[in-house]
Amino acid sequence: MSERCDKGDPMKYVIQIVGVGGQGVLLASMVLGNAAMAEGHNVAMSEVHGMAQRGGSVLSTLRIGDNVISPLASDGEADMILGFEPAETCRNITLGNKSTMIIMNLDPIYPSTVTAGSSEYPGTDEMISSIKKVTKNIMTIEATSLAETAGKAVAANAVMIGAAAAVKGFPLPKDAVRGSLLNLVPEKFRELNAKAFDLGYDEMRK
């Protein structure tokens, strides 16, 4: 057990990453989890594997802190919601509370119910304003477009990770997160991911 010296309240930071199967949600949670471990924190996470990965909604919970052991978070416990997809972000807002920072990627992935025409996908402005009615702590980003600037749309998750690292109060240093990302991606995609990470980081710091 890694006991840390007692300085008042134990440190704890909870991140909920939401998105769609195949978007790299799992990789993002690994990147942040590894960075947290390298920084000497305890980490407890839970992931969605199996059937939901076939284009369904996915959620990764990442709990960092001195005393964390539970892989699941309590209702509203999230300090940050990292929304890889706008409709999924709206769907999962209740994971956060009034101080939760929400980062929402604005590039949608249409569910099969929408492409088949049996349901409607809401407009971007409509989604943003519906969230703004319940919290003011939302930052939006066009992660997929930024990733395309960096070289490839698949690096959208690196953009999101960079954006997360830029948030005020985020407990992990930028370099630790960036290093952890570059450590996990294959050699030949390192440059792309580094670029995408920086674009995400800079976008949030604008």
Next chain:
Amino acid sequence: MSANDKKKELLLGNDAITRGIIEAGVGFASTYPGTPSSEIGNNLEKIAEKNGMFFEFSSNEKIAMESASAAAMSGVRSFVFMKHVGMNVAADPMLTLAYGGVRGGMVILTADDPSAHSSQNEQDNRIYAKLALLPMLEPSTPAEAKEMVKESYDISEELTLPVLFRTTTRVNHARGIVEEGDVKDVPKKSHFTRDIKRFVNIPANARTNRIRLLELNKKAAELSEASRFNFTEGKGSTGVITSGVSYTYVKEWMKNVSILKLGFTNPLPEKKIAEFMKDKEKIIVVEELEPFLEDQVLRIAKQSNLSVKIHGKRTDDLPMAFEYSPGVISALRHLADVADDNVPLARPDIALPPRPPTLCAGCPHRGIFHAVRKAVGRKEVIYSSDIGCYSLGAQPPFMMADMILCMGGGIGAAGGFSEATDQKVIAFSGDSTFFHSGITPLVSALFNGHKFTAIILDNRTTAMTGHQPHPGTGREFGGRRTEEIKIEDVVRGIGVKFVETVDPYDVKATIDVMTRAIEYDGLSVVIVKRACPLELKRKKILEPRVCEVDQDLCVKCSTCILSIACPALMKKDGIVSIDKEQCMGCMMCGRVCPKDAIKVIP
């Protein structure tokens, strides 16, 4: 414990378990893939050989259990793992294996799935430990899982009994920091020494072995009393008895309580439990699914003349159904101090489209479902389906599952439907499912003269659980290369007269074959053969191809979307288009388009 140079890693529960069996020196492992246990097999496929372990994907869980039993009877440490429902298949050998027991340590992992995230039910396999009279351990976290799996081998060898190792999704798919340990050097091969009394359970020996098993359970109870995995922590007049992942919720969210955390859960440490309850004002038992601990705690309290009030499922303080979460603990506020919750944000006032899991773009199942729908027309049909990606065919627009029970159940039940009704019956089975338990029902159907159509969806992999090989694909591992077993040969070999193989990407041909198969007066089998594009992508042998809609030709009839329902097809503002990121270029949509408006991009 102080070894600071030990490598620490952030491991998935299943990775920690894999690491545990490597450190325990396991020489033989077997499985049939099933979520939430599958990643263990995917790990072993890569690392078994270099750790001197033989690892097999058995055709089903029963065979996995039997082969691992044989290894352990021979003195080699063995490991068999499966999802909870797999244990139903493996229960037959397991219950008698307990009688003669093992020589080398043997651990049987059951990965339960409370809330049925990826399963057809949420059965609680702890009850198997009672039924089989086997010692059982239940970890709460990935780190504990690794430690426990290692110690399970010592327990197994001390008792000469296999140990049941029960995990749940939130342990298998949790991630936590795990420290690497030393690898135990135990022989990976042994010599089987005959012991007829123990291993040949004819009635006379079975009776002796039954007594042996009961005696060993007394010894197991002593081990449980002394086990470091059954411990108390915290202080308070309210006592909480808990096991598995529920312990992590109790530990983080309940305040001022005394906790008895149980890891060795069969047999229970009865003395420890009675001792724990003695000075408490009330007891709360927190466990997922069945009141497995609770009912025994009630009995132990009664036998120990303790009148302490015991709260749990029997008092309706806790739910029986679905997995627990910190929220479930918060609902115990009337009984104990619970950490303050955050107030969750209100749900945004916006209608969101549902996002159910769906068959992938380019999935060959889309082709066969469309073809069946065309071939069936207005006939009344019962779709007797099975377990796999194709279970997703139950959703619109295909709606092609009227019943799903279990692996192989589609073909098995089809015989019953065909005799009990006058409806036409179509059974679905996957390729891996066919080898798991689809062959025997086909034999039975032929033998009993049933008339129905069985469709075997041969996508060349065990797709749903993460693309494991199966007998129909052959296997390459540890310097061996086994040949694929052809489904068509098997079906013909059984004696089925109507057997046809067709490529579902060729939509017209598939409709034609299906029409004849349905009309056939007898047992007809159609093998639909086309590799899962995800598998090809994974193996890096997918030829990248993308299709597009020629807007000059398209008449916006939506036939492609309605027939194939591929997620890469989109209709927005009246324009039908294809998402290049998702499209696999299978051309199924193109083949149903009445205007030939869809083309492969050159």
